[in-house]
Amino acid sequence: MKVDLKAVEDSSKELYIRALKILPPDIKEGFRRLLLGETSARAKQMLSTMTTNIDVAEANTNLLCQDTGVPVYYVKVGSNVQFNGRELIQAIRRGCERATLEHPLRSSIVHPITRKNNQNSCGIDVPVISFDFIDEPDVLEILMVPKGSGAENNSFLKMAVPAEGVNAIKEFVIDCVLAAGGKTCPPTIVGVGIGGTSELCVAMAKRAAIRSLDSVCTDPDGAALEHELSMAVNKLGVGPQGLGGDSTSFAVHIELAATHITMNPIAVNMQCHSARRASARFTPDNITYGF
Known part of the structure; x- marks a missing residue:
């Protein structure tokens, strides 16, 4: 399978936005389990307030948290997937930048010494991109995590x-x-x-x-x-x-x-409790989104 770099770019943009706006179902279920077992009235009230915030954010397509985090992309590659590594990294970076500029999102990324913010969520070696390999030959997976500070x-x-x-x-x-x-x-x-x-x-x-x-x-x-x-x-x-x-x-x-x-x-x-992540799975036939 040859990687469509434009599809990767578009998905990298979409993943950043999805991760910031939709909390994974397992985290919502985690809140439910904690509420059932909580014995403190004040803690129950706080957990209920958190879940209300999640519901309101998702209903209004707002961010779950104001911190857009450090953008981290985990890429898993099947044995038959063909791509130029440098070009794939650049496509992910363009998608990350487009999410910030076109949505728009707050850019949280600055130079570590000058603290200059380029307002595009990108900088030296950011977004953070790591690669691993999987047994499924014609599959490329990208997991995006906005890691809050x-x-x-x-x-x-x-x-x-x-x-x-x-x-x-x-x-x-x-x-x-x-x-x-x-x-x-x-x-x-x-x-x-x-x-x-x-x-x-x-x-x-x-x-x-x-x-x-x-x-x-x-x-x-x-x-x-x-x-x-x-x-x-x-x-x-x-x-x-x-x-x-x-x-x-x-x-x-x-x-x-x-x-x-x-x-x-x-x-x-x-x-943190806003444990945000979003994933895309590329196959020869389609792209599916998940968590």
């Missing part, structure tokens, strides 16, 4: 000593959730990366944070730790928007990689 600012890395064992992982995750408090606009998805190298660990934590709430870590030990930590963080009392309650997090998600015998990296990356 409130959540992204609460990112953490620890190069743990292996002798500290699993307890070091548990303590670090709990400490990070407490340190973030209400700054991440909880309830959150807590993404945790374990193993690999420092940069891989941080990347895994972000991938974990944007996973669907109905997903589970593919490693059985990781899945068991996910469940344990998901229960633990909701006993911390942080609650929605940091105002107290049982609903601190929708879930803790974990991604794992093998690592060196002398180290055990641990990273945490959080996603």
